[in-house]
Amino acid sequence: MTIPANVRSLLSGNGPKWALVALIDLALLYVIALLYFQGEVLFPLTLLVLGSLGTWIFTNKRGYSYRYVYPCLLGIMMFIVFPLVYTFSISFTNYGSANILSLERVKEIHLNKQVKNGEHSYTLALFQQNDQFQLQLTDKNDKNSIYTSDAFVLNGDPVEVNARLGADAEGNKLSMREVVQQRSALGSVAVNLAGDTRLVMSSLREFSAMAPQYREEKNDNLVEINTGKVIRPDMTTGFYVTDSGERVAPGFSVYVGGENYERLINDKGIREPFFKIFVWTIVFSAGSVLFCLVIGLLLANLMQWEPLKERAIYRVLLILPYAVPAFISILIFKGLFNQNFGEINMILEGLFGISPEWMTDPTFARTMILIVNTWLGYPYMMIVCMGLLKAIPDDLYEASAIDGANPIHNLLYITLPNIAKPLAPILIASFAFNFNNFVLIDLLTAGGPMMAGTTTEAGFTDLLVNFTFRTAFVAGQDFGLASAIATMIFLIVGFISWVNLRATRSSQEY
Amino acid sequence: MAMVQPRNLQYRVWAARIIMILLLCLVMFPFLMIISVSFRTGNFATGSLIPDNPSLEHWAMVLGFEYTTADGTVIKPTFPVLTWLWNSLKVSFTTSALILMLSTTGAYAFARLRFRFKNHLLTSMMILQMFPAVLALVAFHAFFNKLGGVVPWLGLNTHSALVMSYLGGITMHIWLIKGYFESIDVALEESAYIDGATPWQAFRHILLPLSVPILAVVFVLSFIGVIGEYPIASVLLQGVDQLTLAVGMKQFLYAQNYLWGDFAAAAILTGMPITVVFLMAQRYLVNGLTAGGVKG
Numbered sequence: 001m002t003i004p005a006n007v008r009s010l011l012s013g014n015g016p017k018w019a020l021v022a023l024i025d026l027a028l029l030y031v032i033a034l035l036y037f038q039g040e041v042l043f044p045l046t047l048l049v050l051g052s053l054g055t056w057i058f059t060n061k062r063g064y065s066y067r068y069v070y071p072c073l074l075g076i077m078m079f080i081v082f083p084l085v086y087t088f089s090i091s092f093t094n095y096g097s098a099n100i101l102s103l104e105r106v107k108e109i110h111l112n113k114q115v116k117n118g119e120h121s122y123t124l125a126l127f128q129q130n131d132q133f134q135l136q137l138t139d140k141n142d143k144n145s146i147y148t149s150d151a152f153v154l155n156g157d158p159v160e161v162n163a164r165l166g167a168d169a170e171g172n173k174l175s176m177r178e179v180v181q182q183r184s185a186l187g188s189v190a191v192n193l194a195g196d197t198r199l200v201m202s203s204l205r206e207f208s209a210m211a212p213q214y215r216e217e218k219n220d221n222l223v224e225i226n227t228g229k230v231i232r233p234d235m236t237t238g239f240y241v242t243d244s245g246e247r248v249a250p251g252f253s254v255y256v257g258g259e260n261y262e263r264l265i266n267d268k269g270i271r272e273p274f275f276k277i278f279v280w281t282i283v284f285s286a287g288s289v290l291f292c293l294v295i296g297l298l299l300a301n302l303m304q305w306e307p308l309k310e311r312a313i314y315r316v317l318l319i320l321p322y323a324v325p326a327f328i329s330i331l332i333f334k335g336l337f338n339q340n341f342g343e344i345n346m347i348l349e350g351l352f353g354i355s356p357e358w359m360t361d362p363t364f365a366r367t368m369i370l371i372v373n374t375w376l377g378y379p380y381m382m383i384v385c386m387g388l389l390k391a392i393p394d395d396l397y398e399a400s401a402i403d404g405a406n407p408i409h410n411l412l413y414i415t416l417p418n419i420a421k422p423l424a425p426i427l428i429a430s431f432a433f434n435f436n437n438f439v440l441i442d443l444l445t446a447g448g449p450m451m452a453g454t455t456t457e458a459g460f461t462d463l464l465v466n467f468t469f470r471t472a473f474v475a476g477q478d479f480g481l482a483s484a485i486a487t488m489i490f491l492i493v494g495f496i497s498w499v500n501l502r503a504t505r506s507s508q509e510y
Numbered sequence: 511m512a513m514v515q516p517r518n519l520q521y522r523v524w525a526a527r528i529i530m531i532l533l534l535c536l537v538m539f540p541f542l543m544i545i546s547v548s549f550r551t552g553n554f555a556t557g558s559l560i561p562d563n564p565s566l567e568h569w570a571m572v573l574g575f576e577y578t579t580a581d582g583t584v585i586k587p588t589f590p591v592l593t594w595l596w597n598s599l600k601v602s603f604t605t606s607a608l609i610l611m612l613s614t615t616g617a618y619a620f621a622r623l624r625f626r627f628k629n630h631l632l633t634s635m636m637i638l639q640m641f642p643a644v645l646a647l648v649a650f651h652a653f654f655n656k657l658g659g660v661v662p663w664l665g666l667n668t669h670s671a672l673v674m675s676y677l678g679g680i681t682m683h684i685w686l687i688k689g690y691f692e693s694i695d696v697a698l699e700e701s702a703y704i705d706g707a708t709p710w711q712a713f714r715h716i717l718l719p720l721s722v723p724i725l726a727v728v729f730v731l732s733f734i735g736v737i738g739e740y741p742i743a744s745v746l747l748q749g750v751d752q753l754t755l756a757v758g759m760k761q762f763l764y765a766q767n768y769l770w771g772d773f774a775a776a777a778i779l780t781g782m783p784i785t786v787v788f789l790m791a792q793r794y795l796v797n798g799l800t801a802g803g804v805k806g
Contacts, residue, residue, distance in 0.1 A: 031661060040656060066625060068619035068713075069615075069616055069619045069620070069625070069631065071611070071612045071615055071616065072612040072615065072616030072680055073631070075612050078674075079675055079678025080641065080643070082649075082653075083643070083646030083649035083653065084641060084646055086646070086652065086653065087645070087646045087648055087649040090648060090649065090652065299533075302526055302530065305526070307519055308526055314530055317537065318537060320537065322788075323785045323788040323789050324541075324781055324784075325785070326738060326740075327755070327760075328759065328777045329540065331760055332540045332541075332543075332544050332774075332777060335547075335763055336543060338768075338770075341768070341770060343543050375537070375540075429640075436642050436644055438644045438741050439740045439741060442740070442744075443760055465644055465645065468645075468647070468648070469647060469741075472647065473647075473651070473745065482648050483648050486645050489645055493640060493641055493645070494641075496640075497641075500640070
């Protein structure tokens, strides 16, 4: 690519760089400010720190080396570290479907609430002539005062029209049904009467003068204008409450301390399913690793066995389950295991006259999950073991053959001891992967069948991650509790990683 | 090889062969079944492995055509599978390109430059990689929900949010590229420095052209990873037309709307290319996966 000399001199100078950095910083500051005014703290603070760090690195000579690392670290900070910290901080709030907004937004909603003001309300009639509409408003208390508005276009955009006493409306009067069809467009029409009264739609048949329900006082308190009653934000429950303690929805999210963790420990309806799910998660992960390892190791041995001439073909076919995207093969199994139309039950019915309830019986469901996961996971173990087996010197087997050992002896006394150490970190990583195997469960059983008598929904085949997901997105949107459970999983995963790191070190020493 | 062979070798080989073939039947069963199902008539039809009266209705549906059956009824496409495929390709392509840019520059610094905290950064990246994004789904949801309030094109149900959320998963790629860079002789770059090149020029004009093979591998690996990603996409995307394949495919198998045949055709159409690409890149993938565990 050729670049004209004058452009090149401009590009090599620092002018464009400074302009670019300034532009990015300005945009970033704008976003940070907006987020901050929405009542966020952690999020804009992170952006601010990362933004300033980036600015320093890209403008200072001493940061030169970091210019190459910064972009990838930014990705890791924003989308691995920050989500972890953010989850941890949400676990101390009541953030959830009932308390999803910030205090500022809730206050704004209350301040935007309108109530009927004054005694007068007006029955409406709508007239149409071509695409022009006119409103005729009759005072409910005084049938003789009928106001007619000027003509306007009804298309959903906000309109202000004047209305006069005693003017005639032109065109056809619309039926109630036709008026109802126009109700959302009518909602954005405001009618000004003589004497400064401004009317808006207050119900399907009426227009009335409206005024805000609340006005703001100090300390975020709100005063109901008509009654003078005060509602105050309760920073422990996250709702505005009246003096008598009634909550006024919607709620806002507040820090509730360790409440979510207390629920996890004290509420029997959460603690029991949590514990059951935890045990199943361990059984599932350990079982998956064990089955995949046994099958994978045996197949790897067969694949290395010279007398089996056609083993290259077997190998490609055996790897297939690993090559097909998981979201497709899991769903294929979901269909095959279907109790009513599934092919597996059809075959079992034909051969043995049984049709297990794969989707509704907890034990069968768990068995099915282990079968499917073994099918999905053994190729990886096979590939890994094949690599490790190659590293074992052939003369060991040669020597054992001379001594008359059979294949079982070879496996127990030569193969296993030789691959144990390098295999350990891989097994632990595989355990950790299955511990969080969200996709398998979510696509295959979605956690079902459901447990009975729990406070939040829980399924017999849920793993801890699926339980978190269910608490957060399926049943009730309790983000606070879900984050508390997720934090517990962080600790477990952290522990597993620590063990893994030690296993890796010891395998390197070997 | 002069291995001492047992006398009954022939029997053992045949036993192994029979076991292998039985096992392969089990392994291949789902694939053969799904191919058969995709040609059956209707969504509840049962039958033998080779369909009795084959029909192309499911394939027509997947490709977005209307299909007229023998008795004249018209079957309309149920889900926009091709739109999902396009979404998946778009997201995977953009993400992989960005990931390639981030991890190449990062790997260069870790392989060649000297700076403080280098080893600390490498170790912490290794540990952080063990916390999968699926643990922080609530945070991702809240994060993009709030960001969307300020920057609408980065809110929930946008592809740009999805692409951004994938940019954290680059540790494995950094390791892979770093290892490759380290296998290239430093002398080439040093001679460039002598001629007055800056580190950026040495990187851009010497190291990068030499590393095209590994860059291609990383691109393909990240592409495969993203196109099959399910958890984050299922949380961030909501509208039917916004879904990626991984999220959309399960819509075929809801109990109240069970479209087994349509699913089969869609699964083959979308699964085939990914599988082929995977088989070609498989060698490198396994190397990459084990590299982390072994190099530590």
